[in-house]
Amino acid sequence: MAVELRALFLLALCFPVQRRREGDTLYVLCPYEVWTTNHQAKFWCLLRYGECEEILRTYYEFSMQSKDRRIEIKDNTTSRTVSITMTDLKVEDSDTYFCTAYNSYKREYPQLRTISLNVFRELLRWELDTLAVQCPAGHGMVWCRGGQTGCTAPLGRQTALKESETKSLRDRASVKYNPQRALVVTMKNLQVWDSGVYWCALGPERSRKMEVVLSVFRRTQQHAAKESGSISIQCRYSIADYRAVSKAWCKTKQGEVCDVLASTRPASPAGTSTARGGVRIRDDTQQGVVTVTMEQLQVQDSGVYWCALQDGSGLLRMEEVTLSVAKALPPGGFPDSESQSEEILLGDSCSGNTFLILSVVLLLLLLLALLTSVALGVRYSRLLLATGNREAEDTSDRPEGTAQPGSTGRRERSRDDSRGPAHINVEGQSHSSLEEPLYCNVKASQAPGSCQHLEYAVIAFSQPPRTSRE
Known part of the structure; x- marks a missing residue:
């Protein structure tokens, strides 16, 4: 084992790993030295026992492609660089590659650049789904699970599981060869903890031939109810796979297993069973629906529950249900001190937002009042100006008094x-x-306050007598 780990470590040091998702593209540049002439062939090879297993070759500036057109090689004689492009990568492309050119001085094919390509297949599944993977053909192929640096837990060998062993929910993995001598892996009743990195391994050195990154997600529900009320919850399942399997309703406890509150028995007439604590469960095997009813709910009933499959080996989660039970109001309609304190805390948390909103509203009202005052002031000043102009016009229209000659x-x-x-x-x-x-x-x-008769007189001026001096 120590020798295998040391070999893998040295392999990683010598050959840099290029990790790609299935369907991605790999681009590699291989510079070559001056001793390689333009007319010499350049190769893209698989590393097999230290030798080149040719994939493609090119001459001069020619661009060559594979039959499926996924691999292309081209020689740039100006920059003395060979470029290799691999598109639409598949997990079967995982291997060790290198590019080379013939060295006429040493009469050999040196490795210009060597890489270890790891193409993984990303799979997304729900809990209770089934995973089926076919490994590349090869004698001694096994199915492994672990991190990215080694095979830690082989799940099977060349022999398949017996038919009787697959009936248990815990015996969920089947590893066997098909007629084409390819290893077929089947994992049933997937759970969240099955998420991880898997690969097909070949030979005693456990070299990876195909890697699978599995992500399993749980189905979830969320429900809210009032104290002393009731609630009905439904969970669906595959009729073909789980019709004959018992179903259970359980509540999880931190650090403990799921505590079963109710379960079904396929042998019972209606598919129901007696449950404790006001909990009833019913399995409709025709529709593939499990219905759970909880009555007279209490605040302490809040928590996380499972709809689960049940057999002698334990429970497997179908769906995870989160239930929140709120405290009911007293008969007077006023909340108790505890709920009041919760409301106060909620009010404190919202006071900042309320103050901000009120400040904005008051600022808008102040701006509106200011604009209104300015508008009224402008209107009043215009009114005064118009009144003054009218008075001036009236004064200019009235005839002025004319002084008679001979008077001032x-x-x-x-x-x-x-x-x-x-x-x-x-x-x-x-x-x-x-x-x-x-x-x-x-x-x-100013005219006197009381009415008076006005008398008009005509004033005439007579010429004074001339003196003898004039």
């Missing part, structure tokens, strides 16, 4: 016409000459 005076009118007529005081002063300009000062005084 002033005339003013009240700015507030609505307060009644204003008294006009005319002050006259005689002039010595008619050529001199006349001035009239009109003063407006």
Whole structure:
């Protein structure tokens, strides 16, 4: 065993591993030295006992392809590099490869570059599904499970399991040769813990010929109910595979096995059985449906349950069910102190979001009020401006008083016409000459509060007598 591990370790050091998923592409560059001329052939080989098992060859700048057109080789004489492309990789392509060119000086085919190609097949399955894998033909092929560095747990040899051994749920793996001498592996009733890396191994050195990465997922359900209420849960199964197998309803406990609460017996008339704790289970073998009913639920009934297959060897999960039972409100309609504390905690957790929302709303209202105030102010200023213009127009339209010749005076009118007529005081002063300009000062005084009769007079100015001096 130590020799095998040491050989695998040295192989990994000498030949770098190229790991690819099935269907991917591998691209390899192989530079060659000056001693290799352009007209010499370059090869892409499988490593067999230290020798070249030719796959493809090329000359000069020619590009050559395999028959299935998945492999191509080309020589770039300018950069002195041979390029190899392998497309649509298959798990059967897993092997050790190298590229080479003839060395005319040493008369040999040196390995320009060597790689170990590992193509794995990725498989996704649900619990209780079946996995079937056919390994490449080869004498002494076995089925192994482990990590990426060695075969740790062979599951079978050349002989197949007996028919009686496959009836147990725990005897889920069958490894046997088909008529073409290829190893066929069948794994039934898959579970999550079956996920891992598997491979077909050949010979005492356990060299990998085909790798499988298996991922198994559980089927799940989630249900919520109220205290003192009831719930009905259904789980489906394959009628062809599990019609005759007993079904069970169990609750998991941390660090313990699943505790069976109810189970079915195919021999019973209706496919039902008596269950404890208000739990009933019914198996409809015609539809392939298991129905579980739980009544008078309590808060402590919350947890993780299984719909499971059951036989003498134990339980295999069909589906995982998560049940949450909430405490019911008291008759008064108010929650108790415990639920109140939960609500307070919930309110505390939401207070930050509530404060943020209120702040945004208040900010929007403030901006709206500010915009409204600005709009009203602009409208009021425009109204005042329009009123002032009208008053100015009214004043300019009224005729002003005209002073009579030979007098001076002033005339003013009240700015507030609505307060009644204003008294006009005319002050006259005689002039010595008619050529001199006349001035009239009109003063407006507020009309008295009481009504008074107004008398109008015509004022005429007479020319003063001329003196002899003139």
